[in-house]
Amino acid sequence: MKRTPIRKIHTLVLGSGAAGLAAAVRLRREGCEDIAILTEDLRFGTSVNAGSDKQTYYKLGLYGGQNDSPRALAETYLSGGSADPEVALTESALSVRAFFHLVNLGVPFPHDRFGQYIGYKTDHDPLRRATSCGPYTSREMCRALIREVKRLGIPILEQRSAVKLAAAGQAGEKRICGLVAVNTLENAWECYCCENLIFAVGGPGGLYDASVYPSSQFGAIGLALEIGAAACSLPESQFGLASVTDMTGRDMKADEICDRPASFRWNVSGTYMQVLPRFISTGPEGSGGEREFLRSYFPELGQMNSLVFLKGYQWPFDARKLPGGSSLIDMAVFYETAILGRRVFLDFRTDPADFSFGALSAEAREYLEKSEALLETPLARLEKMNPGAVELYRDHGIDLATEPLEIALCAQHNNGGLKGTVWYESENVAHLFPVGEVNGSHGVTRPGGSALNAGQVGAFRAAQKIAQCYSGWTVDDAEAEKALRGALESLNAYLGRTVSNPDYAWEKERKRFQVRMTRSAAHLRQKEEVRKALEETSSECRRIRTRMKDPSREESPGLLPAAAAEILRNRHLLLAQEAYLSALNAAFEAGSRGSALVLDTVGTPIHRLFPDSWRVKPEDPRFRGSILMTCYDENLAAFTSRWRKLPPLPETDEWFENVWRAYRERDFY
Template sequence: MEEQRFSANGFSARLYSCNTAVVGTGAAGYNAADRLWQLGQRDILMVTENRLAGTSRNTGSDKQTYYKLTLSGGDGDSVREMAQTLFSGQCVDGDIALCEAALSTQCFLKLVELGVPFPRNRYGEYIGYKTDHDPRRRATSVGPYTSKQMTERLEQAVLDKGVPVLDHLQVIRVLSDGQRTYGLLCLNTAAAPKDRFVLIRCNNVVYATGGPAGMYADSVYPGGHYGATGLALEAGARGKNLTEWQYGLASVRPRWNVSGTYMQVLPRVYSTAPDGTDEREFLMDFFSSAAEMLSKLFLKGYQWPFDVRKVDGGSSIIDILVYLERCKGRRVYLDYRQNPVSGAFSYEELDPEAREYLQRAGACFGTPIQRLEHMNAPAVEFYRDKGVDLAVQPLEISLCAQHNNGGLAIDCWWQTHVEGLFAVGEVSASHGVYRPGGTALNAGQVGSTRAAQFIAARRTGQVPAEKFEAAAAAALTEMGTLARQVVTGSSNVRALWADAAQNMSRCGAAIRSSAEIRAYLDRTRQLLEEFPRRVTAADESELCWVYRLRDMLISQRVYLAAMVDYMEQGGKSRGSALYTDANGTKPYAQLPDAFTFALDDGTRGSRVQEVLYRDGACRFEWRDVRPIPEDDDFFENVWRSYRQTGNIG
């Protein structure tokens, strides 16, 4: 890694040069750096806005899942069968599904070797359990902090190797001509104004920035995670399956999924006015009996994501009722201190699935907190560690954005349409409409491994100097000029950010209305066009919010346009998105008309929506999914090819 200076049109930046820059210090980013080093690459560096932030290190659930090939018991499994499970999630490319299945064991066992304590029995089998959309028992976990422990172990491996990590660098431009990448322009958030900008000249960028979490106000992503998908779209990377998200109920402070036993212990659910008065168990306004309500609440535990297929007669009606209550301006809570409906319910009257589970768990007694302590004490300890004692205080919740199943389009080496720009982890679109729980952690490890393998074998060259200089000069001039324009002494940037996030949660989250999406889409277009004139910052310290807002608005612009295009192509409600449709049906008469919708019939599951964002406009293309490859598996042929090329390329 070399350090120099670069100047253009009165602006100056510190310049670093390397072969590969890894953006992001989550589990996928650290694994990319570690794999590159293992493959003999030394000219690498890591770039991060905040080394201790991010989703991998700061999120989880009651039992955060890692999904991999079955490694225990007598049940049959195979790479092809696991690939088929992933492929069946709709809008999934088969080559990516096959890679995620084939490398799942290698990546899982690497984490084991690094010290992540995945449980195994006395004979060494790594035991598993079924997760959602999982026909086998491929899931495993180390508890609420699975991804945190993965990140910490991978981080230590990278630091032990001496890979340089540049902290406090916020990427504000991906240098590209739309065809290939030449590096990055960053804002140093911890430096004096003269060292504000940092350029990184590199042949490869491994983009591990996570999903575009900052787009939503109602979000379970950790507060320090914003994403940077808009910058990659601006650089020419294509978006894929951008309409497909996962939403679910989560606590507001701290941000955490209230899945699994948090729901299965049957907490009391109530709402209040904003000032805490007028406490009401509002779910009972909808259900005919406590047993019916509690049975649906129980199912929310392992049917945690909002799923439009489970609205009519299923557990996702709970998500809608919470959403509607909050739309009234009320606050919604889970209460573990006392039983729902003043204890006026019978375990025997619950639906068989709930009744039998609680009976087998020996949890048909006491209060919700006593049941939770009995069934999953670490789930209680988690909140206590965060300053929330469930034994003495309620937990405020909301319907939140949790994971983007779409993202940047990639090939089977996780390279985007922009040569040299690789997208790994949640920022990449390796998933489709549905996915087994825990696949995101596996996908991040597999994708970063594949990217490292390709870079080490095929992309060890240098960036053309004249191409880099042209791209760097243009980006530095534009972003430097923007900084001069927006620092006025007054500030509206944070208010604009909050307003944009709230609008996205209102119209572009789990409940989607064509009219509202189109109206807000026009506002994002206008604000982006007028950005230098409309946005103001009080001083230099707010520039990070200026560039962050710009990236967020580009993301919103493209994601909202993708939703409009999906509806124009005849797309209906599917996955975690309910599209209001006057020609559909309303599952319950007492719901507002916005919940009139039609279920997608699955025929679009073999088609993928891709979008190219250029000059402020979105161009959409629909294509067939790539099938699961039928490769030559005759050993001698594969061995010969492997000796010659490593089968990379």
């Protein structure tokens, strides 16, 4: 029987978001010739599809007389706790180089007539370090990087979905040696053997039902977790209000680079809130029983509208802003949708009932006054303050003048991910380099914009380490072939056993586990709920592992079952879900922090309209000095998590000649 050929590529870049593209460019610049990008599609992923009213890029301050330094920036990164100080210093130090790399590639970051790159303050930012090129900063980055990838002649293998990684060696000394992918055009297996794998698969967009990740972004962290790669800070995700309109049958403007999403997802931050839209909810069909549900949470209308205004620049759900703060708005939306099963919309056409500018907080009123936006409807105010925000929805077939905008409290970003070294190599699987959102370099909080910086810095570091230390071939061909053939056999067995079940439907399976995550493991965390969800997921994962064992089928190089890539995507998403839930289950003792609200029977009640059991367990600040590590234990066939104490931020008061010598002798890799 014809066997699936194994193609050798020295360094594979998996994923073509801003991080993967930058890694490919940097590898080539460092002199690595035998490289390729393997990806689902250049139009897929978060970077090329997501944005916000002013999508932020974060870096060292470079404007005017403001004092800044790598150390000061690293301190900001570390301020929320549970982030690796050495990695934070690296992301700070390289932020300038990574930023100017983008500038030099033509990304239009604004500067003044002296050439100074102006900045503004973003969330968790004490200085004005943030910059932006508008709503689509990360798309501009991708455009510039794709131009460069093409100019450099780097091969791009699209319509490939990686479905299993191949590793050689025992736990403790594992290394990556290749991967199995499904060619989704031909619906056939492909096998790749590689010396290095830059793992740039993005954040876990496929885990949650309520999600503002673009609908083409699922992530693939489960593939690395499956081979035992260590992860950190998995419970530290960001959640916030976003639009989730179904796009079926809508007419959108054509764009040569972004995907055609099934639903339009966009953060409703900034001006979308500052213009004070009407929050309404309806029955599950989207009509009937319409009510302004937010009103009942507040004794006074002015207080409600002032908090809605604040939500504009306090976008992510923040456990510290409860009770009584702007996070109550997120909670009320969540209660209405996830618990009561209703649908929530922002209506920009009319003011909330009994609206009056006079009842607003001084801050909100002055802001609207200075913006010359004391106008009659939220839409008129939005047109005045940010016409692009109205235009953006129009471009996506949604007219805010004629219809309300459906929203939900959505998963937006994972601060955690795989644990890398300062060279962005996996801590415990050699030659595997997680870069971009899949690398968990952020802690409990992160300044807005630091995700994009982290991806660029990771790309630089991984390329440098590969060029300096891993440029030869050290993979044992026979060992790699054994691992790849073994992976293929187990996937074949899994597929065969799964599709032979007449009741199996991958769409239903995916919806079920995504809903489970949104209900039990989003911003609201209840021990009993998480434990139950973990038990259910673990039992499904045990079934997966059993189906992959004892392959009874011969390897079939022919056509795969229809939707093989989707069925196998569910497989690794479920494995990832098990890891996330197991980490969440271990994180309760740290209490409420970041975007996670931990409930406790003896905590502070949030609001009389919520169940009495919704009481806030306060943060235990002692855990800020530790990081939660999660790893698959082959002996237990389960994920385990433990807190690891973090070292202090490195003191780097070195002597020039000594650093120069170390640099010449390359003794720090």
